[in-house]
Amino acid sequence: MMSICKQLQPTVHIPPCGLNLEAFNSRRQTNKVVIVMGATGTGKSRLSVDLATRFHAEIVNSDKMQVYEGLEITTNKITKEEQCGVPHHLLGAVQNPNADFSADDFSDAASIAIESIVDHGRLPIIAGGSNSYIEHLVDVLDYSFRAKYECCFLWVDVSMPVLHPYVSKRVDEMVRNGMVEEVRKMFDPNASYSKGIRRAIGVPEFDRYFRDEKLYDEKTRARVLQEAINEIKDNTCKLACRQLGKIHRLRNRDGWTLHRLDATEVYRRRGNEAEQAWKRHVAAPSAAIVDEFLRSFAPAVKRHAMRVPAMAAAASH
The missing domain is CATH 1.10.287.890 (Crystal structure of tRNA isopentenylpyrophosphate transferase (bh2366) domain)
Structure with missing residues (x-):
């Protein structure tokens, strides 16, 4: 809900990598999606913008409160300035404050947004703290999403005593x-x-x-x-603990492959030292992970096939 490191310095600038995603799409069976996860306050929105400015991407919001219009401060919604010109989808999209926007609603709307982003030759980046939304999108309907999209999961983590x-x-x-x-x-x-x-x-x-x-x-x-x-x-600290617990469950029980980025050092420092720590521990390694992910052409269906036994084993307990 409150998900961007606003007290840190401005987003690290990373030069565009020049990858031609349209060319990639024609050479592989599935399109690719990057998913940025983490507890509230760990810097998910900041990282998603960092990556989007490098990889010609657009961002799909997966925060179940930020999907509503209004309460910009209370829900810690990323500002226009912080978006750095990167298109954001499903951010303030629901105008009725009383409407229920279910996981099914999110999956439907996010799928449409992702398909549109891919059609424009750009990389979809899903970012937000509502792990139930992400889980529903990725693993619902017999994993049809994974059959269509190859996923790279980035987990921004901060030690709870520091966060x-x-x-x-x-x-x-x-x-x-x-x-x-x-x-x-x-x-x-x-x-x-x-x-x-x-x-x-x-x-x-x-x-x-x-x-x-x-x-x-x-x-x-x-x-x-x-x-x-x-x-x-x-309540915010309790939310962070619940979100972290859900991430551990997705990784340990459900077999999700998550690339952990430890941002703890960023929060222990101030000023330029915090900025350098962000670049060293989060921005640079995540960019390297995504770069390798985009340059690989292993069919996602094979990766999915490897996950099924783990899921089946988890379901049996």
């Missing part, structure tokens, strides 16, 4: 940037927090504050507000 203080500080930054007022404009005492964009972390936590703030004196109002902010921090 948790970062995401907590990021909540404070979001509050300074106007999150409370942004959520206040959407507050409806009769609305449900079980569907639509109001499920987003940062919305239900303010319910008590918005309902009763006029009844509080200044001291009580400040205390209740801080309690809501602390709850948002706790």
